[in-house]
Amino acid sequence: MESNVHRHLKHQGVLWLKSKMTDLCAAEVKLYMQRRKRTADAVGINIKRKESRIIEVKATREDFLRDEVLQGDYGYIAAAHYAYILTPEGLLSKEEIPAGYGLLEADDYDRIKVVKKPVKNSKPSLKLETLIKRTGRAATNAYLFQEESRLSKDETDGAFKQQPVAHLLRLTCPSCKKRRPYITRPEEEMMLCRSRGCGTRIEIKKARPFRTASYNQKFLNDLLHAAETVGKYEKN
Structure with missing residues (x-):
């Protein structure tokens, strides 16, 4: 189950991408790379620059250490022009970050700073058109779910649903x-x-x-x- 910290950082990651990418951003973007299904925590697209960025959130060291995708040949760094790992402040050192990835840290007031810059991947495995389609779909689904949830929230929290x-x-x-x-x-x-x-x-x-x-x-x-x-x- 997703923790509150992870969910919060994911949202902050989308906001940070929006400030950098301007055109299209979304959380929980489903990707397919070499027949492997991945879900990127946050994706940002700059259409004018034809540039894509992916953020993977790590709320704990345990989550970081057990993630085989970051170390694999078909990780997020292979899919986009730039890829970052976003963590709470002080969770990881620059030396621990896999090759190519950047490191972002969020402090207690949600201010995000770049601790380590990512290395640009000039030939991403996913076409920009594919990322645009996937990110747009995720943004649309998020909006529709948010609206339906807002209109249909159970204020009783299911307290009277029995019989x-x-x-x-x-x-x-x-x-x-x-x-x-x-x-x-x-x-x-x-x-x-x-x-x-x-x-x-x-x-x-x-x-x-x-x-x-x-x-x-x-x-x-x-x-x-x-x-x-x-x-x-x-x-x-």
Whole structure:
């Protein structure tokens, strides 16, 4: 499982690349080199200069030492014009860095400095067009996932999902195309669009359903109790 430090450094790596590469940057870019699948932590493309850079994040020494990709013939240094290793400050020395790679360090305030400059690879194994396509795909997927997660976050953290009596789903209407939340029963198959002036019957299975939360009888009892308590206070 990815640690919080690794996730944070990966994001900082994308921001750093954006300041250097300007055109296209993304995290978690899937690459294929010599039929081997790799996932680059961060990739940046400068289209005008026809230049690519890859960052591999290492949050711990253990992670660095067990990574065979960095030492192999088909590592990130072979795929792009420049490749870096990004670590917390003081984690690695310049002498430990594999040949060709640069070393970036992030301090406690996320300021990144170049400790060791990378050596340019004038003939990357991956064509720039391939990297552009892969990076663009990763950036698009990240945006769509972020938007869907923002709209569909379960604020209950799944506390009431056992033996649910109702679900909160996000559905897309086939007529007005608006995506809205709906409370449905588990066995329900159809819903009426709630958009003003629409009222189209929505077939749940075909409406890109995304379950935001589930509610069981305990939740309904707690909700009813809260409503009754509020009513008592209002009467007083």
